[in-house]
Amino acid sequence: MTAFSHRWFTSINEIDASVWKSFFATNPFTEHAFLFALEQSQCVSAETGWQPHHLAVYENNTLVALAPGYLKSHSYGEYVFDWAWAEAYQQHGLEYYPKWLCGSPFSPIEGPRIAVACTQPEQVYLYITELLTTHCQQQGWSGWHINFCTQQQASQLTAHHGMHRIGVQFQWQNHGYASFDDFLAKMTARKRKVLKKERSKIAQQNITIKWLQGEQITLAVMSQFCEFYQRTYLKRSGHMGYLSHDFFVLLHALMADKLVIMHAIRGDEVIAATLSFKSTDTLYGRYWGALEEVDCLHFELCYYQGIEYCIQQQLNCFHSGAQGEHKIARGFAPVFTHSVHHVLDADFSPAIADYLKREQQHLRIYHQQCTELLPFKSAS
Secondary structure, eight states: OOOEEEEEESOGGGSOHHHHHHHSOSOGGGSHHHHHHHHHTTSSSTTTTEEEOEEEEEETTEEEEEEOEEEESSOTTOSSOOHHHHHHHHHTTOOOOSEEEESOTTOOOOSOSSEEOSSOHHHHHHHHHHHHHHHHHHHTOOEEEEEEEOHHHHHHHHTTTOEEEEEEEEEEEOOSOSSHHHHHTTBOHHHHHHHHHHHHHHHHTTEEEEEEEGGGSOHHHHHHHHHHHHHHHHHHHSSOOSOOHHHHHHHHHHHGGGEEEEEEEETTEEEEEEEEEEOSSEEEEEEEEESSOOTTHHHIIIIIHHHHHHHHHTOSEEEOOSOOGGGGGGTOEEEEEEEEEEEOOTTHHHHHHHHHHHHHHHHHHHHHHHHHTOOBOOOO
16 A cells, blocks of 8 residues: 655755756756755745745655745745735735745746656645645645646646646747748748847947856856846846845856856956856746846847857757747747646635636737737748
């Protein structure tokens, strides 16, 4: 007879890195090193509202599932927005926080959130959802949330207690392009002209772009990027951003082989930079910073250079982050994202389920409308 058990971990370092890697092997944002850097730098902690609370599940004492988890005291840095739910709770004299969240902090990147390795995954998912619900009841938490999981995982989780939520992001897909011009050739003449004009402005302003990878990314380069990131956040949001200098130093030490930094250089000065992650088939554009505003530089550095890189490296996808309808005209197609939610309150749960049903209808229409706005020629 199958016997499941579990254990909670308050630090990713309590789980051996090699064991974690055997479960999470393909996505940089669920790698042990990435999550360790966030914890070690104190970017995630009880003080920041991201208290590590990771889950391990065992079948007859054999590890069969892992999930990166956090006890949340707010909803910042999640990119699946439930502020309205929290406000409704507050208006009715209820506490929405703390809640338990399974995901990668500050990273709206889809991937397996619960890694399962056994011959009976359906039983594992059932055990986990029942465990989470019971644990939330015992601890007085409002519920549990699993953000940016795969569609398949969302289906498995919603079969047992969870409510499915979709979102829309914009991603670039490499259809075997030989060059950036080959990519442009698939666009209508009017759209192609706009992109060429934007790119020409960079050369006209005497700006060159340089890619740095692996050993080319020195500690000094990473420190400079951190300054760009924090200055840009401060100007835009009034704070220094979620990530600290210590985090970027650890990222450099632990994951340099997964990083790509792109510099915008005028004369001898680096005036802007992006930091991306890469897997075997995808480039993930994550962070951007600049010393000054330069016409079309954001488009060049954050979008066009990433496309160039994917074509040259033969990567299948360029994931440039959440939101951004302006990406459509630049060839980024809408894709659905998935999350699963469970709230314990018997009055709020059906209300949220109804909201998600109506939201999903709207987002499916929105996805279709965005698809129709893509700049490519019609198939003949």
